Amino acid sequence: MELSKRAMSIKASTTMAISSRAAELKAAGLPVIAFGAGEPDFDTPEHIRQAGIDAIHSGQTRYTPAAGTPALRQAVCDKLKRENGLDYEQAQIVISNGAKHSLMNAFLAILNEGEEVIIPAPFWLSYAEMVRIAGGVPVIIHTKKENQFMMTKEELEAAYTEKTKAVVLTSPSNPTGQVMDRADLQMVADFAVEKDILVISDEIYEKLIYDADKEHISIASLGKEIYDRTIIVNGVSKSYAMTGWRIGYTAAPHAISKLMASLQSHMASNPNSIAQAATVAALNGSQDCVKEMCVEFKKRRDYIFEREEAIPMLQALKPQGAFYLFADVSGTYGKNSNGTVIRSAADFAAALLDQKYVAVVPCADFGMPDYIRLSYATSLENIREGMDRIEAMVKELKD
Numbered sequence: 001m002e003l004s005k006r007a008m009s010i011k012a013s014t015t016m017a018i019s020s021r022a023a024e025l026k027a028a029g030l031p032v033i034a035f036g037a038g039e040p041d042f043d044t045p046e047h048i049r050q051a052g053i054d055a056i057h058s059g060q061t062r063y064t065p066a067a068g069t070p071a072l073r074q075a076v077c078d079k080l081k082r083e084n085g086l087d088y089e090q091a092q093i094v095i096s097n098g099a100k101h102s103l104m105n106a107f108l109a110i111l112n113e114g115e116e117v118i119i120p121a122p123f124w125l126s127y128a129e130m131v132r133i134a135g136g137v138p139v140i141i142h143t144k145k146e147n148q149f150m151m152t153k154e155e156l157e158a159a160y161t162e163k164t165k166a167v168v169l170t171s172p173s174n175p176t177g178q179v180m181d182r183a184d185l186q187m188v189a190d191f192a193v194e195k196d197i198l199v200i201s202d203e204i205y206e207k208l209i210y211d212a213d214k215e216h217i218s219i220a221s222l223g224k225e226i227y228d229r230t231i232i233v234n235g236v237s238k239s240y241a242m243t244g245w246r247i248g249y250t251a252a253p254h255a256i257s258k259l260m261a262s263l264q265s266h267m268a269s270n271p272n273s274i275a276q277a278a279t280v281a282a283l284n285g286s287q288d289c290v291k292e293m294c295v296e297f298k299k300r301r302d303y304i305f306e307r308e309e310a311i312p313m314l315q316a317l318k319p320q321g322a323f324y325l326f327a328d329v330s331g332t333y334g335k336n337s338n339g340t341v342i343r344s345a346a347d348f349a350a351a352l353l354d355q356k357y358v359a360v361v362p363c364a365d366f367g368m369p370d371y372i373r374l375s376y377a378t379s380l381e382n383i384r385e386g387m388d389r390i391e392a393m394v395k396e397l398k399d
Helices: 012-026 047-057 069-085 100-112 125-131 153-159 180-193 254-269 272-282 288-309 345-356 380-396
Strands: 093-096 116-121 135-142 164-170 198-202 230-235 248-251 325-326 371-374
Touching: 012 345, 047 272, 069 093, 069 248, 069 272, 100 125, 100 135, 100 198, 100 230, 100 248, 100 254, 116 125, 116 153, 125 135, 135 153, 153 180, 164 180, 164 272, 180 198, 248 254, 288 325, 288 380, 345 371, 345 380
Parallel strands: 116 135, 116 164, 164 198, 198 230
Antiparallel strands: 093 248, 230 248, 325 371
């Protein structure tokens, strides 16, 4: 029996594989430090947890509308107006089982077989696989470090064809932590309007920005023409430490939102009713919890970057947001690590895990094979110990 060729062509998640391997070693009693999956190490704030408990006790345990409860869709509308200066109606909002589900809904709603989606690298590895699942073709732009990993107009022009349907933006970026400024966003907006293509704007890390001279700007706020071509993707996993609650959302033109809601009704019925109630509390309640997490993430960002800068043969840009350090390890290529010659970031990551019990993510599947990603969504104590071990391995490398 022949199984689905499309399903078999999809790559497994590198981040999940690294996390699983690290968990195995840890379960075996080894002192593993994990810089793998992007998951805040904080508990979900108390008032949000309590809202979930209250939802259970009040009987909010049944099916909801496929696109989400009216209360949560309105809370998203209010949030977008209050924080992003955007006007949406409830009918334009679709609540899903995490932002990953929201992205999959978006690609399924807009793509016909063989249509292309421009994705700037480095990119979160699931984008390209999602495009393929939806029958589309990912077209990768390999951005440059000297451009802060931002696309140029020339690169966009070169990637565009008559089959181009959309371009994906992520700001702050996973994995680089870079934040798009107004000029970068305006260039993409003008291009999208000129070519009459869509923009899928992943804004899941919008609240995690650490420098006073940087701010989150939603591309949909740059004018009606780009608003009408933008699908905003967001959620509560990162900003509110709610990864396990699985709530994401989209804000999009009416026709696209209608299609996404229809798709979701057949694939998942509706998002978890209890998690939806908790998310209303997250969006409508005090945002002090987010600010407190940001203060701690900034301390970790500053420390991990300072440590990386002191390690020979590694190079990185200082992250401006999210909680990842994106480091070039090509300076170690050709070096011998305890009998293993390092020829790729994957080799570096494997040696680091096997010899020093430190898990990092090699980024070939993010479109950048010379880089590793370190998540600093872990304690300063873990970061300190992990960076000590990385520094030790690099200094032990032989010619």
